[in-house]
Amino acid sequence: RVSALVLRRLSAILMWILSNAWFEILYRDRESVLAWEQGLCFVPTSEIIAVEETDLNKKQRNSGKWQKMAKLHAFTVYYVKKAQNHRWRCSDVTFWCVDEQLCNQWIQALKELLELQTRPKQLLVYINPYGGKRQGKRIYEQKVAPLFSLASISTDVFVTERANHAKDNLFEVNINKYDGVVCVGGDGMFSEVMHGLIGRMQKDSGIDQNNPKAPLVQCNIRIGIIPAGSTDCVCYSTVGISDPVTSALHIILGDSQPLDVSSVHHNNTFLKYTVSLLGYGFYGDVLKDSEKKRWMGPMRYDYSGFKTFLSHHCYEGTISFQPAKHTLGSPRDKDSCRTGCHICRQSEQQLAEQRKKCGLKHEEDEEEWKVIKGKFLAINAVNMSCACPRSPKGLSPAAHLADGSADLILVRKCSRFDFLRYLVRHTNQDDQFDFSFVDVYRVKSFQFTSKLLEDNESDVTDIGKKHFGQFCRDHPACCCNIANSTWNCDGETLDSSAIEVRVHCQLMKLFARGIEENHKEAVSNQSRVEQLL
Numbered sequence: 001r002v003s004a005l006v007l008r009r010l011s012a013i014l015m016w017i018l019s020n021a022w023f024e025i026l027y028r029d030r031e032s033v034l035a036w037e038q039g040l041c042f043v044p045t046s047e048i049i050a051v052e053e054t055d056l057n058k059k060q061r062n063s064g065k066w067q068k069m070a071k072l073h074a075f076t077v078y079y080v081k082k083a084q085n086h087r088w089r090c091s092d093v094t095f096w097c098v099d100e101q102l103c104n105q106w107i108q109a110l111k112e113l114l115e116l117q118t119r120p121k122q123l124l125v126y127i128n129p130y131g132g133k134r135q136g137k138r139i140y141e142q143k144v145a146p147l148f149s150l151a152s153i154s155t156d157v158f159v160t161e162r163a164n165h166a167k168d169n170l171f172e173v174n175i176n177k178y179d180g181v182v183c184v185g186g187d188g189m190f191s192e193v194m195h196g197l198i199g200r201m202q203k204d205s206g207i208d209q210n211n212p213k214a215p216l217v218q219c220n221i222r223i224g225i226i227p228a229g230s231t232d233c234v235c236y237s238t239v240g241i242s243d244p245v246t247s248a249l250h251i252i253l254g255d256s257q258p259l260d261v262s263s264v265h266h267n268n269t270f271l272k273y274t275v276s277l278l279g280y281g282f283y284g285d286v287l288k289d290s291e292k293k294r295w296m297g298p299m300r301y302d303y304s305g306f307k308t309f310l311s312h313h314c315y316e317g318t319i320s321f322q323p324a325k326h327t328l329g330s331p332r333d334k335d336s337c338r339t340g341c342h343i344c345r346q347s348e349q350q351l352a353e354q355r356k357k358c359g360l361k362h363e364e365d366e367e368e369w370k371v372i373k374g375k376f377l378a379i380n381a382v383n384m385s386c387a388c389p390r391s392p393k394g395l396s397p398a399a400h401l402a403d404g405s406a407d408l409i410l411v412r413k414c415s416r417f418d419f420l421r422y423l424v425r426h427t428n429q430d431d432q433f434d435f436s437f438v439d440v441y442r443v444k445s446f447q448f449t450s451k452l453l454e455d456n457e458s459d460v461t462d463i464g465k466k467h468f469g470q471f472c473r474d475h476p477a478c479c480c481n482i483a484n485s486t487w488n489c490d491g492e493t494l495d496s497s498a499i500e501v502r503v504h505c506q507l508m509k510l511f512a513r514g515i516e517e518n519h520k521e522a523v524s525n526q527s528r529v530e531q532l533l
């Protein structure tokens, strides 16, 4: 109510100012001049980055026009300018005035408005200097740090020296000091920070992560991702673009996006959490091969992807899963998860009700299990669409960020040509599930055991292995690999092929707002009427 009142006062003052043409406004870009001519300017306070008294000496040096005018006072409003393809930029507008007191009143009033927004003030930043093209440090220093400083955000910056450095540090640091954690790197770096935060949360609450049925404690400290990796799938799927400045602005505005996290166990031992892709077969093999070629940077995935495609290995095993009946959506839906998604909101309500009903007590889940046996080229479980620059719609375009479910995609044995057709659909608009050899299910938990493990390795004798290499003894020409594949868990390999997976609805939060809808329309409106105060 206070903010509405202040806003109304401000708009009244603004209208008065505009109608008296009393204020002189200097716009930096052409679109803004156009807007000024139309006399209509809005910026939602939620999209103001900062307000600062303007250094007049600097401005006058830059703009000869104002040199002759004496005794002017000015303040600059920095705000989010939304460009195309979900890209955000920091833009600014300077307001000039002859009355120093009035100018200060404006600065004060706008700063008070910004104080009413719940935004991060103190952040813990981890930079992986070796992720992606090894640009993490430069990206942070040149593109992100100046914006944080403009928004008066204090930071403790930690440049990692080894893998798991950030994760280990998160178990020691005084976490309550911070309003959020930022990771500069790729999906692997994000995964490290997420494991640190979720792990720390469970440890502090006495929850045993090794128990696959343990009700995990939600992690309320948000994570911000500054993309500087090779795939940057989590950033792309939650923001709509992989762009460091856009992500920094989402962090500054204090956006919040809940995220489903799946836990992966083997024999009552915790292995990992996953938020994007948990893939066996094709994506597991690509990752395993690409790890040896890290020196190639992001190109390693193209090289290993091509090699793995040619090898065309399929793997035999059994998948059992519990369908997600609590959620309204289906993986074949035409609509995708967007900012304020009603399906994710409904899951949030269900979660709150569930918590009220049984607190931290876990209800034994007796829902039915479906069992599928077969030979698979790929088994992909995705908690989100997995959109990324290589696959702009992702592996499951209708997957939801926070509905408490994952999409389980089973690609059965097929010809190389058919598998290529399937892969090509990762990159275009066509329906990826419209193939006789592809099945997709929305699930809340699943288990996988390879045939090799089922048979308990008893009938695979050393003689057999020697004689037929690692391929199927009965049908050596069928490309069915009797060795196991590897699970690709958000870009890291798992040691075990038999796993048990459970989706934890909205276990954590990001500094993001999901992908915004109707962006084209918003942009064209904005260029007609620049959104200023």
Ligand SMILES: Nc1ncnc2c1ncn2[C@@H]1O[C@H](COP(=O)(O)OP(=O)(O)OP(=O)(O)O)[C@@H](O)[C@H]1O
Residues within 6 Å of the ligand: 127, 128, 129, 130, 131, 132, 133, 160, 161, 162, 163, 164, 165, 184, 185, 186, 187, 188, 189, 190, 192, 228, 229, 230, 231, 232, 233, 491, 492
């Ligand atoms: N200083 C470091 N030295 C070596 N490895 C590190 C260091 N800091 C972090 N790591 C590890 O590097 C791995 C990969 O990093 P990151 O995810 O940033 O880049 P990427 O693999 O190129 O990108 P993507 O995950 O998007 O494909 C992470 O799993 C992380 O644990």
Ligand SMILES: CCCCCCCCCCCCC/C=C/[C@@H](O)[C@H](CO)NC(=O)CCCCC
Residues within 6 Å of the ligand: 186, 187, 188, 230, 231, 232, 233, 276, 277, 283, 286, 287, 301, 302, 305, 386, 388, 390, 391, 395, 423, 424, 426, 427, 488, 489, 490, 491, 492
């Ligand atoms: C003929 C054209 C065929 C082209 C097919 C391209 C398909 C690209 C789909 C990419 C899907 C990425 C899913 C996200 C996985 C991340 O958790 C993980 C860590 O960053 N990245 C990879 O495993 C990296 C996986 C990269 C595989 C190439």
Ligand SMILES: [Ca+2]
Residues within 6 Å of the ligand: 260, 382, 383, 384, 399, 400, 401, 402, 403, 404, 405, 406
């Ligand atoms: Ca989901």
